[in-house]
Amino acid sequence: MAVTTTLKSKTLAIEVEKGQDLAGDPIYAKKSFSGVKLTATDQAVYNVAEAIKTVLSGSTRDTYINEVEVVANV
Numbered sequence: 001m002a003v004t005t006t007l008k009s010k011t012l013a014i015e016v017e018k019g020q021d022l023a024g025d026p027i028y029a030k031k032s033f034s035g036v037k038l039t040a041t042d043q044a045v046y047n048v049a050e051a052i053k054t055v056l057s058g059s060t061r062d063t064y065i066n067e068v069e070v071v072a073n074v
Contacts, residue, residue, distance in 0.1 A: 009035035
């Protein structure tokens with residue numbers, strides 16, 4: 001038997017500045033976008049993230065792709 005994984009969902013997340021702490025350092029929160037096509041390439045997701053960043057109100061930092069996979073022993 002071999003263990004396999006099956007991709008079930010992808011979510012795009014972008015860190016957006018939401019304010020400053022007492023020391024004046026920026027505080028970031030993640031803005032998530034679900035429903036990313038399972039077949040979307042990393043480059044395509046990055047391109048969409050960059051386009052989204054242009055319309056967000058705060059400064060942005062990192063971009064994430066969160067993937068959920070099911071693990072099965074078949």
